[in-house]
Amino acid sequence: MLVRRFCVSLSRSEINPICNPSKLFNFRTNPQKIRIFSCQNPAKLALQAANIITHKSYSSNSQMGDARRPLSVPIPDIEKADRSELLRALETSLGSSFSSAPLVPNPNPLIIVISGPSGVGKDAVIKRLREVRENIHFVVTATSRPMRPGEVDGRDYFFVSKDEFLGMVEKGELLEHALVYGDYKGIPKQQIREFMAKGSDIVLRVDIQGAATLRRILGNSAVFIFVVAESEYAMVNRLIGRKTETREMLLVRIATAREEVKHANNFDYVVVNADGQLESAVKLVESVIDAEKARVSPRNVRI
Numbered sequence: 001m002l003v004r005r006f007c008v009s010l011s012r013s014e015i016n017p018i019c020n021p022s023k024l025f026n027f028r029t030n031p032q033k034i035r036i037f038s039c040q041n042p043a044k045l046a047l048q049a050a051n052i053i054t055h056k057s058y059s060s061n062s063q064m065g066d067a068r069r070p071l072s073v074p075i076p077d078i079e080k081a082d083r084s085e086l087l088r089a090l091e092t093s094l095g096s097s098f099s100s101a102p103l104v105p106n107p108n109p110l111i112i113v114i115s116g117p118s119g120v121g122k123d124a125v126i127k128r129l130r131e132v133r134e135n136i137h138f139v140v141t142a143t144s145r146p147m148r149p150g151e152v153d154g155r156d157y158f159f160v161s162k163d164e165f166l167g168m169v170e171k172g173e174l175l176e177h178a179l180v181y182g183d184y185k186g187i188p189k190q191q192i193r194e195f196m197a198k199g200s201d202i203v204l205r206v207d208i209q210g211a212a213t214l215r216r217i218l219g220n221s222a223v224f225i226f227v228v229a230e231s232e233y234a235m236v237n238r239l240i241g242r243k244t245e246t247r248e249m250l251l252v253r254i255a256t257a258r259e260e261v262k263h264a265n266n267f268d269y270v271v272v273n274a275d276g277q278l279e280s281a282v283k284l285v286e287s288v289i290d291a292e293k294a295r296v297s298p299r300n301v302r303i
């Protein structure tokens, strides 16, 4: 019964390498042998198939008169032969040895732009991502805003004066810059070039305005991720809880955030950072990065 099923599928299958070895090995097949397969006796057919794969289909040098054709070698029984013997026979039959070189090139380093309204947890997501992910560089933004308690110059931001900042702009040292709530923020190009050359992925953390500018500059060569809280209430609560804003600034930030939530469409991915669910948000960002690395047509960024 089993033999019958095997044979029926053999005779029906166009791509079955036994019925048509040319599909697999690109050989010129002997039409005579293919015709033999269409015989009606299933047991005989199975035997012939087995016979051909071990000996006959590769044995006739007289029919393969050119140098590209594989040599005539029997393929040992897969159950009995040792692996290296089998590999050698397959290599000889195919006419070339199996390479250990990667079948596809290593993926290009990515630029990942992380943005979202104020207070949704961009910094919290990035801080955790920094702990769990290797080979990724978090660009330190230059800013003219004063340092907050607990922040470190060169780690959280490069804190510079307004004049120093404008000097950087003039020398073309910034990929993008903007005036945000009265303070300048900008992305130093040199850092990106340096770390991409080492093969690191780059994370840029910008506000919505900055993300829109980067989209114009980088187009689809970078990955844009929009981080949001699960609700406006949660977002406001987090801003209040952070205790970094004056009452006036709180109002401005919340009003701006309301507008900014509408910009999700300009991004490639949305990540919801729900209350108490920071780990899930970070995992999702990691999945996005992994998926981007597996793209068939990679993004190709030049700074």
Ligand SMILES: Nc1ncnc2c1ncn2[C@@H]1O[C@H](COP(=O)(O)OP(=O)(O)OP(=O)(O)O)[C@@H](O)[C@H]1O
Pocket (backbone or CB within 6 Å): 116, 117, 118, 119, 120, 121, 122, 123, 124, 125, 238, 239, 241, 242, 273, 274, 275, 276, 277, 278
């Ligand atoms: N998933 C979460 N659950 C609870 N609290 C969170 C979560 N994510 C972030 N927070 C807290 O919310 C506050 C705001 O987060 P964070 O400073 O990271 O926001 P942000 O988007 O970087 O804000 P801004 O754009 O104003 O700098 C912080 O006190 C942070 O610890």
